[in-house]
Amino acid sequence: MRHAGPVVLGLDVGGSSVKHLLAPALASMDAPPTPLARGRHSTPKAAPVEGLSAIVDSLRGDADLERVVLSIPGLVDEAEGVVVRSTNIPSLDGRPLGAQLSAALGVPVDVINDGHAAAVAEASWGAGAGIDDVFVLALGTGIAGAHVAHGRVVPGAHGSAGELGHITIEPDGHVCSCGRRGCLETIIGAPALRRAWAEAGGAGGPEKLLAASSAGDAAAKAIVERASSALAEAILTLCALVDPGCIVIGGGLAQAPHELVTLAARYVGARASFHRVPPIVPATLGEWAGVNGTVLTALRRQHALV
Ligand SMILES: [Zn+2]
Structure with a gap:
């Protein structure tokens, strides 16, 4: 043009x-x-x-x-x-x-x-617009995270801050891609959801699992609830460490109708103690x-x- x-x-x-x-x-x-x-x-x-x-x-x-x-x-x-x-x-x-x-x-x-x-865009122009301190999570095959303060990513001393996918949720759980056991990714990463859904007799990938859960399938709901519960624990850890003003959740697994996000947000609210729980919202820029x-x-x- x-x-x-x-x-x-x-x-x-x-x-x-x-x-x-x-x-x-x-x-x-x-x-x-x-x-x-x-x-x-x-x-x-x-x-x-x-x-x-x-x-x-x-x-x-x-x-x-x-x-x-x-x-x-x-x-x-x-x-x-x-x-x-x-x-x-x-x-x-x-x-x-x-x-x-x-x-x-x-x-x-x-x-x-x-x-x-993607995190800078969501924090500045997307779901985090107008908030100075935003943590952006992407749920997909892996789980990426970035803390954006005043529009800039806080990278850490070695550029590797924000790896929320490798917070340990189950010390005796499945082996993770990082070599440790029971990381958040081993419960809510797309391959983990695919495996859990297959073990429950479901067909198709995580999208089918989420659709079945939304439609009321009991086995699918149980898997989604377990994944959301694990995500909620990771978010409570995040709130304790970072105290963000807003948590934006995007990626392929967080798309409408946002069941994983809304369920995790509900668990976080119910389990919070001293934590200041910020808005937990779906990403908007896709x-x-x-x-x-x-x-x-x-x-x-x-x-x-x-
Ligand atoms: Zn890991």
């Missing part, structure tokens, strides 16, 4: 697709900008720099592109723009992606973690949270706020 002024481009690079969002560089940061363009492409896994450069070139046209921000699934050195490790896109491992793309495109390119991007976070990061850097 033609736009007279300068623009910024956000790319949410996933394991199978790349979402893009083009926005005016001078857009307000108070709310999501009206996109000049928005869409998705296949992820160029084999030759990521050439493929991502081609995507950017096809989108910029003759616009005055001032900055690109990409989000990547995996461990990212955000200060250096280096992808340390990406399980979904191994060809990016160890790559100074920011510098390589910047050299190819002739504009500044920043690289950030995809979970951080699958576009990540790319919104890249654009917000680009706007902030253009506005020289970070």
Whole structure:
């Protein structure tokens, strides 16, 4: 789309697709900008720099592109723009992606973690908007968490804060992907729900489990209640440690009708002691949270706020 002024481009690079969002560089940061363009492409896994450069070139046209921000699934050195490790896109491992793309495109390119991007967007423009201290959780295959204070992710000393999925719930429980036993993920992660549902004789994945629970199936309800109960324990630990002003829960397992979220919130309310229980709400930006976070990061850097 033609736009007279300068623009910024956000790319949410996933394991199978790349979402893009083009926005005016001078857009307000108070709310999501009206996109000049928005869409998705296949992820160029084999030759990521050439493929991502081609995507950017096809989108910029003759616009005055001032900055690109990409989000990547995996461990990212955000200060250096280096992808340390990406399980979904191994060809990016160890790559100074920011510098390589910047050299190819002739504009500044920043690289950030995809979970951080989505968390910043939900905290600033989504369900946490207007609250200074927000904890964002994503329920999916794994459980990612990020504490966003005053619009910025609090990364911890080593960039690994917020791993709520690996809080121990059952010390003698199932072995987790991290090697320990009984982590929250072994009860409420998508593979755990799939296994529990199969053991109960159910067919299909976690979506079918949640649908059966909503429809009143007793076995499905029991699994969902156990998962929500575990999530509630993790949230109480989170409240004790972080005391967030709002907890936003997104990801594939938190979609409407939000049964896991509402049930966990009810358990948290019933079990809280000294804890100050904040609003526990579903995410609102859905699958576009990540790319919104890249654009917000680009706007902030253009506005020289970070
Ligand atoms: Zn674990």
